[in-house]
Amino acid sequence: MAEVETFTHDVLVIGAGGAGLRAAIEAAARGARVGMVTKSLLGKAHTVMAEGGVAAALANVDDRDNWRVHFADTMRGGQYLNNWRMAELHAREAPDRVRELEAWGAVFDRTADGRILQRNFGGHRYPRLAHVGDRTGLEMIRTLQDHAIHRGIDVHMEVTIVTLLTDGRRVTGAFAYDRERGRFKLFEARAVVLATGGVGRAFSVTSNSWEYTGDGLALAYRAGAALQDMEFVQFHPTGMVWPPSVKGLLVTEGVRGEGGVLRNSEGRRFMFDDIPENYRSQTADNPDEGWRYVQGDKSARRPPELLTRDHVARCIMREVRAGRGSPHGGVYLDIAWIKEKIPNAADHIKKKLPSMYHQFKQLADIDITKEAMEIGPTTHYMMGGIRVDGDTQMTTVDGLFAAGECAAGLHGANRLGGNSLSDLLVFGKRAGEHAAAFAAQHQPARIDPAAVEAASGTALAPFGRSGGEQPYQVQHELQGMMQQLVGIVRREDDLRDALDRLGALRERSEAVSVPGNREYNPGWHTALDLPNLLTVSEAIARAALERRESRGGHFRDDYPEKDPAAAGYNILVSRGADGTMQLTRQPVPPVPVELQQIIEEQKS
Amino acid sequence: MTTATFRIWRGEHNAGAFADFDANVVDGMVVLDVVHQIQAEQAGDLACRWNCKAGKCGSCSAEINGKPRLMCMTRLSDLDLARPVTIEPMRAFPHIRDLVTDVSWNYGVKQRITPFTPRAPDAPDGTWRMQQRDVDRVQEFRKCIECFLCQDVCHVLRDHQRHDTFIGPRFLVYAAALEMHPLDTADRIEELREADGIGYCNITKCCTTVCPEGITITDNAIIPLKERVVDRYYDPLAALVRLVRGSPRAE
Ligand SMILES: Cc1cc2nc3c(=O)[nH]c(=O)nc-3n(C[C@H](O)[C@H](O)[C@H](O)COP(=O)(O)OP(=O)(O)OC[C@H]3O[C@@H](n4cnc5c(N)ncnc54)[C@H](O)[C@@H]3O)c2cc1C
Ligand code: SF4
Ligand code: SF4
Ligand code: FES
Numbered sequence: 001m002a003e004v005e006t007f008t009h010d011v012l013v014i015g016a017g018g019a020g021l022r023a024a025i026e027a028a029a030r031g032a033r034v035g036m037v038t039k040s041l042l043g044k045a046h047t048v049m050a051e052g053g054v055a056a057a058l059a060n061v062d063d064r065d066n067w068r069v070h071f072a073d074t075m076r077g078g079q080y081l082n083n084w085r086m087a088e089l090h091a092r093e094a095p096d097r098v099r100e101l102e103a104w105g106a107v108f109d110r111t112a113d114g115r116i117l118q119r120n121f122g123g124h125r126y127p128r129l130a131h132v133g134d135r136t137g138l139e140m141i142r143t144l145q146d147h148a149i150h151r152g153i154d155v156h157m158e159v160t161i162v163t164l165l166t167d168g169r170r171v172t173g174a175f176a177y178d179r180e181r182g183r184f185k186l187f188e189a190r191a192v193v194l195a196t197g198g199v200g201r202a203f204s205v206t207s208n209s210w211e212y213t214g215d216g217l218a219l220a221y222r223a224g225a226a227l228q229d230m231e232f233v234q235f236h237p238t239g240m241v242w243p244p245s246v247k248g249l250l251v252t253e254g255v256r257g258e259g260g261v262l263r264n265s266e267g268r269r270f271m272f273d274d275i276p277e278n279y280r281s282q283t284a285d286n287p288d289e290g291w292r293y294v295q296g297d298k299s300a301r302r303p304p305e306l307l308t309r310d311h312v313a314r315c316i317m318r319e320v321r322a323g324r325g326s327p328h329g330g331v332y333l334d335i336a337w338i339k340e341k342i343p344n345a346a347d348h349i350k351k352k353l354p355s356m357y358h359q360f361k362q363l364a365d366i367d368i369t370k371e372a373m374e375i376g377p378t379t380h381y382m383m384g385g386i387r388v389d390g391d392t393q394m395t396t397v398d399g400l401f402a403a404g405e406c407a408a409g410l411h412g413a414n415r416l417g418g419n420s421l422s423d424l425l426v427f428g429k430r431a432g433e434h435a436a437a438f439a440a441q442h443q444p445a446r447i448d449p450a451a452v453e454a455a456s457g458t459a460l461a462p463f464g465r466s467g468g469e470q471p472y473q474v475q476h477e478l479q480g481m482m483q484q485l486v487g488i489v490r491r492e493d494d495l496r497d498a499l500d501r502l503g504a505l506r507e508r509s510e511a512v513s514v515p516g517n518r519e520y521n522p523g524w525h526t527a528l529d530l531p532n533l534l535t536v537s538e539a540i541a542r543a544a545l546e547r548r549e550s551r552g553g554h555f556r557d558d559y560p561e562k563d564p565a566a567a568g569y570n571i572l573v574s575r576g577a578d579g580t581m582q583l584t585r586q587p588v589p590p591v592p593v594e595l596q597q598i599i600e601e602q603k604s
Numbered sequence: 605m606t607t608a609t610f611r612i613w614r615g616e617h618n619a620g621a622f623a624d625f626d627a628n629v630v631d632g633m634v635v636l637d638v639v640h641q642i643q644a645e646q647a648g649d650l651a652c653r654w655n656c657k658a659g660k661c662g663s664c665s666a667e668i669n670g671k672p673r674l675m676c677m678t679r680l681s682d683l684d685l686a687r688p689v690t691i692e693p694m695r696a697f698p699h700i701r702d703l704v705t706d707v708s709w710n711y712g713v714k715q716r717i718t719p720f721t722p723r724a725p726d727a728p729d730g731t732w733r734m735q736q737r738d739v740d741r742v743q744e745f746r747k748c749i750e751c752f753l754c755q756d757v758c759h760v761l762r763d764h765q766r767h768d769t770f771i772g773p774r775f776l777v778y779a780a781a782l783e784m785h786p787l788d789t790a791d792r793i794e795e796l797r798e799a800d801g802i803g804y805c806n807i808t809k810c811c812t813t814v815c816p817e818g819i820t821i822t823d824n825a826i827i828p829l830k831e832r833v834v835d836r837y838y839d840p841l842a843a844l845v846r847l848v849r850g851s852p853r854a855e
Contacts, residue, residue, distance in 0.1 A: 044663050049656045102731070105785065114732075114735055117736075249657065249658050256746030366633070515649050516648070521649045551803075
């Protein structure tokens, strides 16, 4: 049997982004012995890249804000496919989670009277995003990381989980390799929290890092958990499109929140052309009103650039397809124009959007205080994920919890910007709390040595083969194929084609070979990520085929309208007894009357 | 499209050598793109770290043409491609493989620094009031992405290997962020002088020069901390005042 080092924890947290760190802190605070693993070094997880802000109805900038408005905004943004309980808890608890960060040392931007400043973002009725310039994620992850290191948590950096272990119904631990030496590690745990983030690497144009291969979703799926809402992938409207090497890199929505406008190649501000009915009463109908709104005029309505991301992304696609795009296939995002409105605009932009200024200057040689940016949609966020219970975050496997981007439910068909960072805090905490409670109530379960043996055999297989392709080639083709066939605009024949090709790619992935040895070998790591990417991609394609309508992040060219009959169900994906993917339509539980009332009240 | 040569350090645990790779380069590429291209086409096991490709995570630190830099923020158009571009791992940390070094020491250092300790909340609802002008100062330090390039270039660590007695510029920045945090009440002056070895720094400013976040490490963080240490321990007037007042803090 392969040599395996064993660690024992009450709670094992997989992932050290915002959700994982918050879960680990909470579980430790409740007396659990906590282990946390991460594929990268501590503090490098995706959360570090988040820019615009964290949504919480603190009402520091506009006192009309409160949890009810945030709840209603989130439900409308998600087109009512959200798990209402999660949307409720999230809206209620986010303010406390943000204040708690301040108590742990986070330094947010301030209002004139010294409180936490909040900014505008798409789909949020009032300025609601607490932020630090445009590096909010860095502030959050650093605060959590620095707080966590004094809490007695065992951190296993650059360790990747490849298999969850179960005794059939309940999770018993996890099997991993470390990057540095390529050695195997076995984690025995009474409860496991998945906080592995998203799946953006399944597409070629993405704002996501190499880590985003959907590991948590695939691990949970193989362990018997259900996935849900997999068709809802968020394409952020504004990614960089030029130069090619930065294609996909995010341009924060904060640019629009600070007054940035979208224009096509004819110079037309096209977002006024198509304002959806359910947002019309809250959206400005002329540029002047929009400007007054971003300047804090409470009588003004928000500019159409701040409509939800799915809508803005589709409007951009429309301009590009109609031949009114920019030279590199995008449109223009202009913040420089505010110099017509305020003195010192250049300094203002550098102060409010320092890393955007830096990013364009350094990578595209563009000064955003003087010129417009060229931008287009990029794969950004996964609304779908592991199905969890709204209160406890437990999946459909006992003792297995999930939080953050890898869990589904809060966002429904489309996520509002800023709602992810607050999601991590609210549900990271809840997952840690309930995992600790589960661990306290259960004895450790036996780990099956045969399962460990099998896992190590599978992991080493790519070294045993020769003459196969490099894993990068398969990954590259998968990404291109998904972008083209399962991307922003979907069609039945494309989706069927994608499923066929996924089958072929799976065969190829099973034949890849890798050079070198086990020590810090990225080729090997890529080979081990492939099965996860393939599983997640298949789930996205199957769910997209099943949802014959357009809603939120999911747009079907052959069914461009919303189907009222489809408003009532989530699509679940789980593994059947024969190992194939099974889809079921799960009715969305009815929203309780009190919450229904809140939604109605906020519609005006 | 042009071809350029990239001279990349390859090997394990310091036993290594440069290997030349020819790669096709196009407009707008950064060094990290080339490394990925070589990984995908020529050397599948070439080890490097990266995450964000946007200068935000601090993972892709390396020495490019001898200078500590982020691979993802170094544009090829800023390099002389007529000559081979050298890419090496950071040299102040133990080598693991190819471009990857063992930076775990840094994580241990931070853990030893007295953590953030806030004063009681200012408002009955448990929140604090701070002015933007007061937080501006620490926000500069909090921009740090922990790339450890400053640690890499600091001669105290790089040449003199004082890892056991000197925390290095990154953690002096961290200590400054805590010391100057408007809410913090802990006192780190003694540990700065003793365990953190602030005295080793002789303000050569090499760290400030390489910081990709443009943090003025020396002038804004280290010098003010040094002044606090000096005020506490070496200023006879302050010592007298302390004696009279019986106060542990020299303010
Ligand atoms: C550029 C960008 C800007 C964004 N801006 C905002 C914003 O302004 N506001 C907002 O609300 N949201 C924003 N988002 C979204 C938000 O940042 C992410 O959704 C969120 O950070 C996800 O956090 P997480 O804790 O779920 O996962 P992550 O922070 O991604 O952490 C995942 C962790 O899991 C680990 N992991 C993964 N697989 C494994 C495995 N197999 N074994 C071991 N460990 C594993 C990883 O190493 C990592 O530590 C942005 C996203 C991007 C990309
Ligand atoms: S200024 Fe001090 S900390 Fe910075 S490089 Fe020089 S000696 Fe090191
Ligand atoms: S202070 Fe600057 S150089 Fe040093 S680790 Fe932080 S970001 Fe990097
Ligand atoms: S990859 Fe994140 S800083 Fe370079």
